[in-house]
Amino acid sequence: MSLATSPTTRRPPERFERPGALRFLLYAGLVAFVVWGFSGSGLSAEKLVRGLPSLGSMLERMFRPSLDRIDRILESLLVTFQMAIAGCALGLVLSLPLAILATDGLSPHPVVRGLARGLIAFFRTVPDLVWALVFVIAVGLGPAAGVLAIMVDTIGFAGRFFAEAMEETDKGPREALSAMGARRMGVIFSAVVPDAMPSFVATSLFCLEKATRSSVVLGLVGAGGIGVELKVAFDLFDYDTAATIILVVFALVVLVEQAGAVLRRRII
Amino acid sequence: MIVAPDASAIRVTKLVKSFGPDRRIADGLDLAVARGEAVSIIGANGAGKSTLLRLLVGLVPPDDGEVHLLGAPVTRLKGRALAASRARVGFVFQKHNLVSRLSALSNVLHGVQARRAGPRTWHQALARREDREEAMACLDAVGLADLARQRVDSLSGGQSQRVAVARMLMQRPELVLADEPDASLDPRAGAEVMGLLARLSREKGLTLVFVSHHMAHAVAFADRVVGLAGGRVALDERAATSDPDRLAAFFDEPPPAPGDAVSASLPLQRIGAAS
Structure with a gap:
């Protein structure tokens, strides 16, 4: 006797449901949306084909990467990383109070919470490059502008994730402390912050990675670091130096990301 | 602060609290507990025992x-x-x-x-020296001085409850208000924690009000047993003359609160005889 279940006259349902009129319109709209995006890009097969030789010649001139100015390059790479660390540290320190004000249940008033959330969202949605431009005008060319840009960018990122981490903490210890008459600050720093600490550390490491990546680009608008070197090398068609810069930047970013990943695994 | 004329530890007068029209958990509830008294509160799930404790300290506002x-x-x-x-x-x-990521000592502090x-x-x-010493003495009083540095998430359920x-x-x-301190523990650890709580309260002359689903605990560790049903006190007797098996019957047929239709429709569930 076979183990198979005996056949039934009932047929399995259709593999795909026939879309209704509304759903069909939605799909069509989605396709149109993507096509519309391409229509504004000016991208064409012809352009790509014509662009290939110049890309090839640039790559050829990049090889082999020049080590002539390696001292100077490593020095500004170090400055770039310092910018990332300083901006990140400032941003993280300022994120915590702002995140507390933005956290449901910890914020003193819904209006304060709304304002804090709005500020964090504003810091996050304006790109770091724009912040760099703003701070270059405010404090002049150089790494200081980069540090401030990274700081604001970090607040936008960490503020949001700190607040979310605190909202997700166990409500029990908070209730226990409130029940004994503890003050708001006591509840936050005795129960909420210790509970959210692993998440805070993970977010902080992400911030440092993100800051390292963006600190490279910020130099392009004059906010200090290795970005300036990269821009100068490209402007002077000094592609073999540019290749060296790209490679050392790549090495730094990979190093920070790997170190961050290892640390995160050990903490969580 | 206004001081009430009586010297009772707890005086609840005509308390009303409902969560929506279908969950009326206090309906004109009156209760008085004398200073130094130990009172156990029993009642079916949803009878409002935990909410009553929260109402007492204002964690939940009454209607x-x-x-x-x-x-x-x-x-x-x-x-x-x-x-x-x-x-x-x-x-x-x-x-x-x-706070699970902190040490037992920090939590006590x-x-x-x-x-x-x-x-x-x-x-x-960060604590002051005298506070650290007092916290250590408190840990010692529950028999856990040796585990002061241990993180709470590495302790057993019974040890955590003692912390x-x-x-x-x-x-x-x-x-002291205790909301089923013996509920999430095995029978032995549960009895230990209840015993500890009752002993310490008696030694220090504290008033103790606790909720328990263990009828044996409700009788053994209290002077007085109070049963809630239909949003009111439906049973109130001396623990000395109370009997765990008879108390279990309270869950089968709670005396209906006068003029209250909700108690009849409450989904009362029989809980087993005291463990």
Whole structure:
């Protein structure tokens, strides 16, 4: 006797449901949306084909990467990383109070919470490059502008994730402390912050990675670091130096990301 | 602070609380507990035992009625005044509600926040010397002085609940409210925690009010047993003359509260005879 279940006259349902009129319109709209995006890009097969030789010649001139100015390059790479660390540290320190004000249940008033959330969202949605431009005008060319840009960018990122981490903490210890008459600050720093600490550390490491990546680009608008070197090398068609810069930047970013990943695994 | 004329630890008058039209958990509830008394509260799931404890300390606001706690009109207090009256009440929860990533000592130290605020009350490493010593004495009183440095998430359920009792002691309360402190523990650990709580309360002359689903605990560790049904006190007797098996019958046929239709429709569930 076979183990198979005996056949039934009932047929399995259709593999795909026939879309209704509304759903069909939605799909069509989605396709149109993507096509519309391409229509504004000016991208064409012809352009790509014509662009290939110049890309090839640039790559050829990049090889082999020049080590002539390696001292100077490593020095500004170090400055770039310092910018990332300083901006990140400032941003993280300022994120915590702002995140507390933005956290449901910890914020003193819904209006304060709304304002804090709005500020964090504003810091996050304006790109770091724009912040760099703003701070270059405010404090002049150089790494200081980069540090401030990274700081604001970090607040936008960490503020949001700190607040979310605190909202997700166990409500029990908070209730226990409130029940004994503890003050708001006591509840936050005795129960909420210790509970959210692993998440805070993970977010902080992400911030440092993100800051390292963006600190490279910020130099392009004059906010200090290795970005300036990269821009100068490209402007002077000094592609073999540019290749060296790209490679050392790549090495730094990979190093920070790997170190961050290892640390995160050990903490969580 | 207005001091009530009577010297009772708890005086609840005509308390009303409902969560929506279908969940009326206090319906003109009256209850008085004398200072130094140990009272157990029993009742079916949803009878409002836990909510009653939360109403007592103002963690849940009532719809109507009054609560006087150690003479203070809790239902009329707000902000600092409410915090001050809460500080005199130690609360032990069903789930220990400790900060799991901190050491036992830090958790016990948090009890000092009932009378003082500031960074030196947040963590044992920052604490004043006399506070650390007192926290250590509280841990010793529950038999866990050796585990002071252990993180709470590495302790057993029974040990954690004892740390919660130590935190409550650190608070130096006059009244102890315990919401099923024996519920999430195995029978032996549950009995140990209940015994500890009852003994410490008696030794220090504290008033103790606890909720339990264990009829044996409700009788053994209290002077008086109070049963809730239909949003009112439906049973009130001396523990000395009470019998766990007879109490279990309370869950089959709760005496209907006069003029109350809700009690009849409450989904009462029979719980087994006392363990």
